[in-house]
Amino acid sequence: MIEGSTEYVRRNNGVNSSYAGCNPEKFLQYYSANGSERTGQQPGSSEIIRESAFTEEANPALVAAYPTYRDYLFGEHLLQYPAAYGALLRxxxxxxxxxxxxxxxxxxxxxxxxxxxxxxxxxxxxxxxxxxxxxxxxxxxxxSVDEVYLLMHDRVLTSADRESDPINRTLSRLGKTTCYGSGYYPWTSGEYNSNTAFIYYGRTGYVFNYYKYSTLAVRPVSAL
Known part of the structure; x- marks a missing residue:
C-alpha cells in the first residue's frame, strides 16, 4: 500500500521513526525505568533516556528545555498528532x-x-x-495508525482503574472484550514495510512495527 520501501511515524520533536509514544502513562512507566543512560543528549534526538539520566549533570540541554522528565518524554517522543506525514496520512x-x-x-x-x-x-x-x-x-x-492512537491514548492501564475509563467501563458492562493500555496489542491497517505493519505495543505504550505473520488482537472501529 505504501509508495516507498518504508513508511514512518513522526514524534513531537520531528524525528521520523518506526515507533512513537501512544499511551502516555504506559510510555512513561516503561521508559522512566528502561530508557537509555546516554549523556549529552539534545532536544530533537531520537534517543529516549531514562528518568535517572534526566539530570543537569548528565543531560543539561534536556533539563534546560523541560521542567520535568514527564514533560521531556511527552514533549519529545509521543507520536505527533495530528501529523500530515507518513503512516499518519493513511x-x-x-x-x-x-x-x-x-x-x-x-x-x-x-x-x-x-x-x-x-x-x-x-x-x-x-x-x-x-x-x-x-x-x-x-x-x-x-x-489506521492515527485511529489506534486515538483509541489507545487515554485508556487506563489495567482493569483496576476501569471505572475511570468510559470506554472500558462500557465494554465491561456489555460483556465485551476490554482494551487496556498495558499488555494489549491491537493491529493497525498501516504498513511499515513489506514485512511488518504498525500495532499498539502494550508492553511499552507506543505505536510500533511488528511482523505481519504474528497473532495479535483485532479491534475494529466504525467511528472515532
Missing part, C-alpha cells in the same frame, strides 16, 4: 477495503485471507433482529 477504512479481501492458497491448499486482521474487521458486525443499526458487517474497519 485512512483505515481505505486500507482495510484494499487488503481485507485479498486471499492466497496456503500449504493445505485452502484459500485463506492474506491479511486476517483486516478480513476480521470487514466481517465484524452488530445486528439487532428487526432493526437496521448501520453497524452491520461492512461498516467497520481496521484502524
Amino acid at each position: 485512512d483505515g477504512k481505505t486500507n482495510t477495503a484494499k487488503i481485507g479481501g485479498l486471499r492466497f492458497v496456503d500449504v493445505h491448499g485452502e484459500s485463506v485471507p492474506r491479511y486476517p486482521a483486516a478480513a476480521a474487521a470487514l466481517d465484524y458486525g452488530v445486528t439487532v433482529e428487526g432493526t437496521t443499526t448501520g453497524l452491520e458487517a461492512g461498516a467497520w474497519w481496521l484502524p
